[in-house]
Amino acid sequence: MAGLCGWLSTGGGQDGRDIRERAESLAARHGAGTQHRANPRAACLVRDGWLVEDDQGRIAALVGHPFWRDRELAEYAAAKDHARALLHAWQQYGAGLFDRLGGDFALVVIDTAQGRVLAGVDRIGQQPLHYARIPGGVVFGSTADSVLAHPGLSRTPTAEGLYHYLFFHMLPAPVSLFPGLAKLQGAHCLEAEAGEVQVRPHWQPRFDEPDAADESALGEELRGRLRESVRRRADVDRPGAFLSGGLDSSTVAGMLADVRPGEADTFSIGFHAEGYDELPYARIAAHHFGTRAHEYYVTPEDVVEAVPLIAASYDEPFGNSSALPAYFCARVAADQGVTRMLAGDGGDELFAGNARYAKQGVFEHWGRLPEAARRALEPLFTTLPRGLPVLGKARSYVEQARIPLPDRMQTYNYLHRLAVEDMLAPDFLAAIDRDAPWGLMRDIYHRPAEATSLNRMMYLDWQQTLADNDLRKVSRMVQLAGLDVAYPMLDDDLVEFSCRVPSTLKLQKGRLRHFYKEALSGFLPAEIIDKKKHGFGLPFGVWMHEHAPLREMAYDSLLRLKGQGFLRPAFIDELIRLHREGHSAYYGDFVWILMMLDLWLEAHPADSSVRLPRAAQA
Structure with a gap:
């Protein structure tokens, strides 16, 4: 499992021997493939990444699949390595280095002499990074466990953390389960100096939608960018691809077959349960693209066997049930000798594929009515009887339409539909801020400038549905199976490209993924384009x-x-x-x-x- 951890401390009674001993202990615990550097004030460990310390005690570390946009830095990395290029970029550009770095990554630079730390993650947050303040400095790590190994931190779960888990079914950044521990959101960086820690975004999306768009030209550009993204990430001995039979996994599988003809392995999961089995669609895609298809049917016995292992493998509670089929899919791939899996996550959040986007668009019609008309109609609709089918639906529509975005996206949340007072103990309720999850969503939703409601919803999903849920699910399960994973749909250029596609093309007259489906028509089988969205759902x-x-x-x-x-x-x-x-x-x-x-x-x-x-x- 790739990752990094370390700390800088300029006070609190730390001494060089203490730091070195702790670094060596952590390195021994993480086993082969782990590098570590330590000096009297700082330490850093990296597994399956890049690490360097110069003669002035500056340490640079990097994990993931990075690439340099800057030609000089790209050549520097090719001649030396990514850590040395990172240190060089730090010396030249300081925090401006993020403008010159792409791909998925977590990085840290420790300038021991100046008592400074710079840490950050990629634009979507594919690589996680946790941090906590300590006396005179900061401790950081790819996992919560690596940060909590520092003796100054507590492993006792907080009520706020548990409440966020019950609300989101995972812990969304910057929230953590533990006191004093936080996580960087996607496209954010941390700067620490003289005991002060500041967190800020190093990149923000710009949704620049043209008044008139050439859909045909955009479609051709999309296909080219998808192919190039898959080609770069398939540059390993044995790549494989998840294949659920959906739009994105089928696209990635097809592009993999295109760039690695005769060598594309795809892996699919089935269930002997009505309404859950998508293997017929996966078979259509595999046959269409000529992949070497591998299938596995998950059983209830598999669930009983694997669930305790899966639950324990996450460093914080994680409630996405599709982690289990992802694990078995990755395990089959590992048995076949695959070294890197390509996953299709991200397409729905870039090109409007989630059903709630269309549903929220229907509710937006109510908000477009004149205020006087809404005031006159609301009392009529909200007093309609719920029991009558048509009238009850009309009442429900108005009641939901009155809730502003992004709150309305949570109307089916268990904590919204079930009475919280009946669910949670009084002492626990008194210890939490019930508005905190809502405030976090609102902050993210309103962050982009000049964005449509559709793009704001998708940006919110970049941060939470993707970075904190789907990517954590897949990445951890693939790592548990001993493999690497990459996400071609989340290529930086593809993300920026999606921001230029008009919202009216992404979601047209209630048709999800309209632009994407039209662009991939002729490449994907018609059955895949026309099917309803499903995924690796578990019965x-x-x-x-x-x-x-x-x-x-x-x-x-x-x-x-x-x-x-x-x-x-x-x-x-x-x-x-x-x-x-x-x-x-x-x-x-x-x-x-x-x-x-x-x-x-x-x-x-x-x-x-x-x-x-x-x-x-x-």
């Missing part, structure tokens, strides 16, 4: 009814959570009843989210007591 809720060991494992987890103190025991009992008697798929998803939290806490027993402020405990 967990349905299987719980059918498979007793899986049901027992899930219910045991829920019962253990009663003892954690932050959920009301009555809510746990009610959730079990609703799953047994109600909508098994809907409530099964929330059972999964809570089960993964419990299994994570079980795998980290020293960290499992929730930290509440004293006022809440009184």
Whole structure:
């Protein structure tokens, strides 16, 4: 697993021997492939990346798949390595180096003599980076565990962190589960000096939509950029590709077959569950492009076997159930000798493929009515009876349309639909800021300048749905299988290109991915273009009814959570009843989210007591 960690400390009683001993201990723990550098004030470790220290004690480290936009720096990196090029860029441009660096990366430069640290991640946040303040400096790392190895930090989960997990089903940057620990959002950097730490964006998207766009020319440009992105990332001995049969995985698989003719391996997952199996579409794509197709059917027994391992592998709780099929897909690829997987994540967030984008567009029609008309109509609609199909839908439409974006995107959130007071214990409720998740979303949504509501929604999803959820899911599962992963859809040039495609082309008259589908028509099979979106969804809720060991494992987890103190025991009992008697798929998803939290806490027993402020405990 590639990553880096380290720290700079100019105070707090640290001495050189202490830092060196800790660095050597961490290096030994991470095993082969780990480099480390340490001096009396700083240390840095890198695994499967680049690391250098010059004769003045300056340390530079870099992991990921970076490339230099600057010709001189690209030549410097080719002649020496990326770490030396990074140190050279730091000396020439300071924090301006981010304008000259592309690809996916996490980096750090430690200027020991000046007591300064610069750290940052790529534009989307494909590579994570955690950090925490320590006396006189900062500690940083690719994982929470690597930062929490510093003795000045606590591993006790906070109520705020747990609440964000329950809200988002993961921990979105900059939020962490642990006190004092934070994460960099995509396109952000950290600068630390004299004990002060500042975090800011080093890049912002510019949604520059032309008044008149040549759709044909844009489509040709898209196809060329996609092919080039896949070509660069397939430059390894044995590349492979995830293939779900959707638009993006089929595109990546097809482009891989184009740039590596006769050598393209694709990997697909199936389920013996009605409504969940997409293998027929994956087979269509594999046959169309002539790939070497590998398939695996996940079973309930696989879930029981692998779920504890998967839950424990994340350094914070992670509730996306499609991590499990991603893991088995990567494991099959590893067995076949593949060294790097190409994943199609990102296309929906760049080119408007999520159903909620179209749905929110329908709600926007209400906001375009004159204010006087809305004031007159709202009392009429909001008093309509809910039980009648047509009138109830009209009332629901107006009630949702009145909620502004981005809040309206969360109307199906479990914490929005279920009464929080009935779910969470009183002490826990008193310890949290219920508005914090909403405030985080609003901050990100309103960050871009001069953007349509569609582009704002997609930008919000870049930061949370992609960086903190889908990419963490795939990257960790691929790493668990011992492989590397790259995301061709998230190439910097493709991201910038997507910002130039008009919103009216991305989503046209309710048709998701309109521009993308038209551009790839003739390359992708018609069945793939016309199919409904699916993905690697897991039939967990349905299987719980059918498979007793899986049901027992899930219910045991829920019962253990009663003892954690932050959920009301009555809510746990009610959730079990609703799953047994109600909508098994809907409530099964929330059972999964809570089960993964419990299994994570079980795998980290020293960290499992929730930290509440004293006022809440009184």
